Amino acid sequence: MSRPTCKFRIFGSSHSAHPPASFAESVIRQHTQSNSQCTGGSSIVWEITLTSYQMPRNVTFNQTPLVKANVSRGRSTLVMIFMSIAFASCAVRAFWIQVIDRKFYEKKGASRVEHIIDVRAERGKIMDTNGMVLATNVLVKSIWVDPKEIPEDLEPGKLVMLARLLGMPAQQITAQFDRDKTFVYLKHQVPLGEADKIKSLGIPGIYQTTEYKRLYPEEEVTAQLIGFTGITGAGEDGVELAQDAKLGAVDGTKLVIRDRVGHIVEDLGNVNAARPGIDVQLALNGSIQYSAFNALRSAVINSNAQAGSAVVVDGHTGEILALANYPSYDPNDRSLLRGPALRNRVVTDVFEPGSIMKPFTVSLALDLRRVSPDSLVETNRTFPLDGATITDDANFGTLTVAGVIQKSSNIGATKIALTMKPEEMWKMYTALGFGHAPDLGFPGAGVGIVRPWRKWHRIEQATMSYGYGVSVSLIQLAHAYTVFANNGRLVPLSLYKTDEASVQGTRIFTEHTTDEVRGMLESVVAKGGTAPQAEVPGYSVGGKTGTAYTATRHGYERNAYRASFVGVIPIRNPRLVIAVSVDKPKGAKHYGGDVSGPVFAEIAQTAMRVLNVQPDEPVSKAAHQEPLLN
Incomplete structure (x- = not known):
C-alpha cells in the first residue's frame, strides 16, 4: 500500500534562494507529530519539499504579494508628464512676475501696504468766565499730492480747476510737482466744501488729510487779548501764546493699511497716542x-x-x-x-x-x-x-x-x-x-x-x-x-x-x-x-x-494829546477799576x-x-456842566 504524500512549499527570504534549515526542520517536526490524516484516513509521514524561490527586487520579506500595488507603466508616465507641465508653468509664471511684469506688481503691492499716518489732536479751547467760547477748532483738510501718481496725460482743465479751488496759480502747482517727486503739501486749512470739490475732480495722486483750524467767534472784539495761532497750530500772540504749553495738543501716529485710492481699509492701532490740549478759562466777561x-x-x-x-x-x-x-x-x-x-x-x-x-x-x-x-x-x-x-x-x-x-x-x-x-x-x-x-x-x-x-x-x-x-x-x-x-x-x-x-x-x-x-x-x-x-x-x-x-x-x-480817565465804581463800596x-x-x-x-x-x-451790583445812590439826572480843563 502506497503511502500518501503531502507536499509543502516553503518560501525563502529575499536574501536567500532557500529558507533557512532551522525553519524547515521546525516545520517537519511539527507536522510529523500531528495525527492529521490525508484523504484515505491513513497515517502518513510528511514529506517537505523545499522549492527554490527568487524574491522580487525592493520587496521586504514581510510584504505579501496579495496586497502589492500593481500600477501600469503607462499610467505612471502620464502622471509624470502632467506634474512636469505644472512645475514648468509655475516656473514660467514666477519668471514673468519677477522679471517681465515686475513694476506692475510692485505698484499693486505698494497700493495696499502699511502706512504710518498722523493723528491730529485738538487744541484746547479758550473760554470766558461764563464758559462762552472765545477760541475753538473746526475741521478742515490739508491737500497733498504724490507727484509720481499724477498721470502725464492729465487733462489741463482739471489742473486749472484744482488751482482755482486752491486759490493758487496752476504754474505754482506744477512747479511743486517738479521740485519734489515724493510728497508735496499743496495747501493747509482748506474748508470742507472746497475739499469735497477737489475730491470730485478724481485726479490720481491727490490726497487729503484731516486737520483743525482755529476759529475765533468774537472776531475783532477780543482779538488782541486772545491772540492767534500760526499755520502749524502753535500760539503766536496773546493768550494763545501765553498759554501755549497748556492749550497745545500733541499729535499722534497710528499704523493703517490703505488701498490703492488712499482709503484706510484697516486700522492696526496707535504707534504714539495723540494728546489733546487743555481748555483755558479766563476771568474775562x-x-x-x-x-x-x-x-x-x-x-x-x-x-x-x-x-x-x-x-x-x-x-x-x-x-x-x-x-x-x-x-x-x-x-x-x-x-x-x-x-x-x-x-x-x-x-x-x-x-x-x-x-x-x-x-x-x-x-x-x-x-x-x-x-x-x-x-x-x-x-x-x-x-x-x-x-x-x-x-x-x-x-x-x-x-x-x-x-x-x-x-x-x-x-x-x-x-x-x-x-x-x-x-x-x-x-x-x-x-x-x-x-x-x-x-x-x-x-x-x-x-x-x-x-x-x-x-x-x-x-x-x-x-x-x-x-x-x-x-x-x-x-x-x-x-x-x-x-x-x-x-x-x-x-x-x-x-x-x-x-x-x-x-x-x-x-x-x-x-x-x-x-x-x-x-x-x-x-x-x-x-x-x-x-x-x-x-x-x-x-x-x-x-x-x-x-x-x-x-x-x-x-x-x-x-497831539493822550486823553485818559481811570475810575472806580462804586467809589463808596468799590468793585471795579476801569x-x-x-x-x-x-x-x-x-x-x-x-x-x-x-x-x-x-x-x-x-x-x-x-455783575448785579446794587445801586448805592438815588438815580438822578447828571449835573452836567462844562468841565474844567485837564
Whole structure:
C-alpha cells in the first residue's frame, strides 16, 4: 500500500534562494507529530519539499504579494508628464512676475501696504468766565499730492480747476510737482466744501488729510487779548501764546493699511497716542468785553483819534474782566495778521499819563503826614521852579489838598511833592508796579520808565508828581488804582479766574489814607470836577482825568494829546477799576473828561448790570456842566 504524500512549499527570504534549515526542520517536526490524516484516513509521514524561490527586487520579506500595488507603466508616465507641465508653468509664471511684469506688481503691492499716518489732536479751547467760547477748532483738510501718481496725460482743465479751488496759480502747482517727486503739501486749512470739490475732480495722486483750524467767534472784539495761532497750530500772540504749553495738543501716529485710492481699509492701532490740549478759562466777561469794545470804537471814531484802549479790573481779586483795543482785526482772516492793529495797546504801549498820577502823590503825602486833606495850597496859575515855569490851565487860587485833586492843579501837586524826598516818591512808584513789566505772561508787555531817584532834580520830581517824566502802560495804571478799591492794598492782576479769598494784596497806603483819597476822586466826577461825563446814574463814581502832550524824540508834539480817565465804581463800596485812554483825539474836545469819561460811563453801566451790583445812590439826572480843563 502506497503511502500518501503531502507536499509543502516553503518560501525563502529575499536574501536567500532557500529558507533557512532551522525553519524547515521546525516545520517537519511539527507536522510529523500531528495525527492529521490525508484523504484515505491513513497515517502518513510528511514529506517537505523545499522549492527554490527568487524574491522580487525592493520587496521586504514581510510584504505579501496579495496586497502589492500593481500600477501600469503607462499610467505612471502620464502622471509624470502632467506634474512636469505644472512645475514648468509655475516656473514660467514666477519668471514673468519677477522679471517681465515686475513694476506692475510692485505698484499693486505698494497700493495696499502699511502706512504710518498722523493723528491730529485738538487744541484746547479758550473760554470766558461764563464758559462762552472765545477760541475753538473746526475741521478742515490739508491737500497733498504724490507727484509720481499724477498721470502725464492729465487733462489741463482739471489742473486749472484744482488751482482755482486752491486759490493758487496752476504754474505754482506744477512747479511743486517738479521740485519734489515724493510728497508735496499743496495747501493747509482748506474748508470742507472746497475739499469735497477737489475730491470730485478724481485726479490720481491727490490726497487729503484731516486737520483743525482755529476759529475765533468774537472776531475783532477780543482779538488782541486772545491772540492767534500760526499755520502749524502753535500760539503766536496773546493768550494763545501765553498759554501755549497748556492749550497745545500733541499729535499722534497710528499704523493703517490703505488701498490703492488712499482709503484706510484697516486700522492696526496707535504707534504714539495723540494728546489733546487743555481748555483755558479766563476771568474775562464776554458781555463787559463787548461793551468796552463798542464804547471804545465809538470814541475813537467820533474824536477822529488814532487809537484807543480800555481795561476793566475787579478791584478785590485783580481779575481782568475786559481788555479792549481799537483799531482791531479779525484773527480768522490770516491776511490781516500784520500792522499796528495787532498791538495789544493796553499792555504794550507806554505813555506819560498826566494828571492821573496826582492821587498817588497826594496819598503818599497824606501817609507821611506832610499834609492833610484840608491843608491849603497857593496855586496862582504859574509857579517858577529852577529856571522852569509850572502852569495850570486856570487860576485856581488857594486850594485845599482835596481841591488840588478836584481841579487837577499842576502847581498844587508840585508843592505837595516837594514836601517829600525823591527816594520816598521813587519807592512808592516802584511799589505800585511802575517801571516793571506786569506779570501777565503777555509777550511784549511795556515796562515804562521811572528813573532812579538819585538822578532826580527838583523840576523832575515836580513834573513826575503830575504825570510827566514818567511813562506807564494803561494796564499798569489800572493795576495801581486797585489800591483805592482795596483799602490801600495792591492786588496782583490775573487773566484767569481767581478765588478772592486766596488773593493777598500788598499794603501801599493806609486804609485811612485811601478812604480820604476816594472822597477826593468822587469830587472829580461831581459838579465842579474835570469829568462829570463819567457819572453813572444810580452809582457813586470816583476817578481822575489825564490829558498829556504826546512825547516824541524831538520833544512834545503840540496839538497831539493822550486823553485818559481811570475810575472806580462804586467809589463808596468799590468793585471795579476801569481805565480808558484815547491816543491823539482831534478837535476842541480832546481832554480826558471829554473823550474818555463817557467811555468809562458806558462800560461801567453795563458792568454794574451784568455783575448785579446794587445801586448805592438815588438815580438822578447828571449835573452836567462844562468841565474844567485837564
